């Protein structure tokens with residue numbers, strides 16, 4: 001089993017926008033990896049993201065009926081960045097390429113080429 005991380009940022013707490021960003025992140029993680037089987041996905045959102053649950057979005061848009069999904073609120077610290085959706089995917093995969101998109105790229109500058 002491998003754990004793959006990802007994160008993206010939103011600009012506004014609006015359902016349509018959150019949905020687009022969530023699907024973009026999920027698609028990109030799938031594209032950048034060779035995942036054979038997903039076992040579970042934990043998603044965290046910062047406390048300002050309240051309009052729609054990203055886990056509901058991925059469950060409804062992808063074949064995840066038998067996958068354990070959970071959405072939690074990210075712990076908040078004094079310099080925490082708002083508007084961030086994080087993914088932690090436990091899976092069987094030949095790769096573990098992490099995907100950080102948009103402003104979430106700032107979270108992991110060490111991953112930048």
Ligand SMILES: C=C(O[C@@H]1C=C(C(=O)O)C=C[C@H]1O)C(=O)O
Pocket residue numbers: 007086107108
């Ligand atoms: C830097 C991030 O944000 C925080 C720090 C993390 C880390 O240092 O690995 C992981 C998750 C978050 O608590 C991130 O999402 O990668």
